[in-house]
Amino acid sequence: MYCEKAKFQSYSWTYGTTSFRVSELKYLIERQLIRLKELWSEYPNASWQEIQNIYFDKLVEEGLAQPTAKRKDKDARQKTSSLKDLGLITEDRKLTEVGEKIYQITKNNNFNFDNIFQIRNDSFIYFKQFLKIEFSKTSNSKNYYDFRMNPFLAIIYSILKLGYLTREEFTYLIPTCKNFDEIKKLLERIKKLQNRKDEKRFINKYILNKIKNSPNYKSALKCLLENPLNEENFEIAYLDRKSKKNAKFHFKLYKKIIEYYKNKYYWNEKKKLEKLKNILIALNSIKHKSKIYLKLYFFENKNFKKIKKEHIEIFERKISLKNEINLYKFLFYLFHFYKWIVNLEEYYDLNRRFLNLTDALIFEDNKIYLDEMVYTYFEGINDDLLSESLLSSSKNDYTLKLQKNLSIKEISEQLYISDEEYFNNLKKKYPQIEKVHDIKKAIFDIKKEKKKEKFIHLIKNYFDNKTLKNLLEKIKGRKDKEVKNYMDWEADIPTIFEYLIGIVWYKLNDYEGDLSEFFNLYLDANLLPRRFASGNKSDIVFKLSDEDVLLEVTLASKDNQRRMELEPVSRHLGKYILKNNKKAYAVFIAPYLDPNVLVVFRAYKNLNYYDSNNPDRYIKGLKVIPFSIDDLLIILNKKIDYKTLKNKIDIAFNNEEKDGYIWYKKILKENLK
Structure with missing residues (x-):
């Protein structure tokens, strides 16, 4: 009798599945939406079962799946299951209204921050999706039949009540709560702890009691x-x-x-x-x-x-x-x-990656915070966040709500506050915006100030010169795995390389300006990079008082470097100067510098760059400075500041040597030393 009742039952919730525990989650999801859209256009009358093998082959072509899969159909289902759970596709893998919206944003590279939290608009859509996602008998998973839980609302509520969640609370405690009552009781117990930094005994006892009390x-x-x-x-x-x-x-x-x-x-x-x-x-x-x-x-x-x-x-x-x-x-x-401990630790990684899609949570120093704007918005709602009425009444109700691109008010009146109320809450918290009448501008100004403070804190804590040198040396040696292991990156190595170069330059320039504005890549809520930069622009643009700097960063080497980088560098620099009517130069950075690339870059000094649409407009000569990773290591070792480096660059550039390879070896490189 007892053996018959001893059946496995889910004891915690998690977003996604362990078979889809991937880095660069947002990139992978959005690339899959593009592939699915293309596939359905090509096979409009087919069923998912008929084309799932073809779909998997498309993912392999794009490097999003391994060609060694034993069962393509199974892998295709696994890789798309999280898109279904997020409400981006239907059961038969057609794009929903929400999926279509994210597809259009991604396909057209149409990212902006036009929402009440001033987060990227695709992140805002994910944010609204997580306001809907619940684990209960009305959702689509049999694993959660005895759950009545919206984890995202529970997390927001917990941070409002406690100020932050520790990594341990987020990993071992919150996910084991099956309903809102359990969340409330748990938070009361956490509040009574004398020291949350030393809560291991409490966590162990809590989990053990959960096990002992489970039927x-x-x-x-x-x-x-x-x-x-x-x-x-x-x-x-x-x-x-x-x-x-x-x-x-x-x-x-x-x-x-x-x-x-x-x-x-x-x-x-x-x-x-x-x-x-x-x-x-x-x-x-x-x-x-x-x-x-x-x-x-x-x-x-x-x-x-x-x-x-x-x-x-x-x-x-x-x-x-x-x-x-x-x-x-x-x-x-x-x-x-x-x-339990091992499984909950695996689920932490999944939950962090999925919740990072929203750009609403900040994972910092083993603590989890809310974005300031999100915190202020929900502060007034507070206890209503754990209302049972926020959960769906039926499976049909849940599915319809999940798949439609709704406003917060349409998701639930209980989660909505007016712009006026929100603005008043912001004014109480940030008196400096009292005279600002535009709510979006007010939020932009607050976030800009906070972002710079946070970025400098991040750099000082995680990217000192010793760490930067170590990471750059690993990138030079293509020890990609070791680079990836340093942080919870949601980016590929080329994007990480670009990010590190931006930080090096920012430090050289004594943190002048806002680094997040200089990057032509997407930074998440933790100010870490996500793939990838949009095309037709320089990777990083430092807007400085005298002469702007365009940083062009690549991991391409030898023949690839000649083929891929020569034309874009001159085009980006030339167009930038013509458009902005301001002095600027480009710095080209790569692990290895091809001699013939150096020759062409040097030749730009004596070549005109014409406006393709109006040849009467042109620039007399372009200033392109090449640096290898070894050169950057010299700069970091000698602790050269930007003013000194700029002086060295100008002296070298004005030298009469015309051969780019000789100029780089004998003039520029020697000047650094």
């Missing part, structure tokens, strides 16, 4: 205790919905620990060492990541490889229970506890 875990424990101890019954009690292998390996460990417990008073030291060695082998054979925690728990070290005498005392202390029944219970809860 299916009670049934699973009874199944284990009241039936013969064999692999089949243990497998039921382990409650693994994915694989029997995990239960099998844990069962071996379980039996060996019990054997040790029964005989610890009879075995000599040699025998104990032998048995502990077998326990370590059983631990290492576990495929689930919980083995790291189990190893650390039983031996207080996760990296050791050999059993030593001191491990006997440590291990026996860990299993010093009164009787076997207590040991059985203890191991049952221990195995499940660490399984």
Whole structure:
């Protein structure tokens, strides 16, 4: 009877699936929308089942999927399932009203900030989608039948109540709440903690109580205790919905620990060492990541490889229970506890990536904050955020709401406040905007000021000169994985390279101006880059008082560098000067500088650049300065400021040497040294 009731049930919510845990999520989603739109135009009368293999091949062509997939149809479904959950496509993978809107924005590169939060308009659409997404029996997942939860509203509410969420609260606590009442009770308990920095014991106790009080875990424990101890019954009690292998390996460990417990008073030291060695082998054979925690728990070290005498005392202390029944219970809860911990940590990564689509949350220093404008907007709503009436009444109601591009007011009157009320709330918080009558301008001014402060804080904390040099050296050596591991980037390596170059230049110029305005790429709420820059412009433009600087950044080398970079650099610089009627020069930066590229760049000094639409307008000579990564490392090592660097650049540029390769090697490079 108890074994029949011991069934796996979802104990936490998560956006997306672990089969779609990807970096550059927004880029991948929006590229998929473009591919789906094109595919349906090509096959208007086909069904999804008929074209899903073709769709997968299209993703492979674009580098968005691996060609080694065993089942294309399954991979195609997995890669599009999150788009369906977000309301961007229907069950049969046709674009919804919301999907069409994001498609148009992406396809036309028509990004602006024309909304009440002054976030990018595609992010604002995602923001509104997350106001709708719920986990309940009315949503489309069977996993959440006993949930009544809108996680995004719960997170906003929690941050309003606590000021911020710690990473631990966001990872282990909030996702295990199945309804709004649980959220309220949890927050009350967190408020009573004397120190949120040291809440590990509270989190462990909270999760353990969740496990102990869940009916299916009670049934699973009874199944284990009241039936013969064999692999089949243990497998039921382990409650693994994915694989029997995990239960099998844990069962071996379980039996060996019990054997040790029964005989610890009879075995000599040699025998104990032998048995502990077998326990370590059983631990290492576990495929689930919980083995790291189990190893650390039983031996207080996760990296050791050999059993030593001191491990006997440590291990026996860990299993010093009164009787076997207590040991059985203890191991049952221990195995499940660490399984929860590992899964919740995996879900953290998923939830962070999906919620980052909104640009409403800021993940900083192991804390999660709300964007200032979002915080101010919802501050007045507060307790209404956890109203049951915000949840859907039926599956049909939920699906229709999710797939339509609605305003906040159309999503729910309870979530709406008027512009006038919002503006008044802003004035209370930011008195400096009292005389500003345009709400969007007021928000723009506040965000601009805050953004610069935050950017400088980010640079000083995460991109000091030592870190910048280290990252640039890794990019030069194409150690891409190590670069990616440094931050939670939502960008590819070329975009990260461009971002780092902008930071180098910003520091050289003593943080003059607003770096986020100089970039021709998209920065998320954490001021980290997302792919990718729009075309027909320089990568970064520093608008300075005397002479603007256009930074052209590339990872292309040798033949690719000649083919891809020569024409765009001169075109970007020439058009910029003609359009703005202001002095400017370009700095071309690459890991490697091709000699022939150097020759052409130097030749621009003596060549006219004509306006294609009006040849009577032209520029006498273009100033293009090439630097390699090694040159940047010299600049950083010598702590050269921009004024000094500009002087060195001008002296080198005015030199009479015409051969670009010789000029770079003998004049420009030597000037740096």
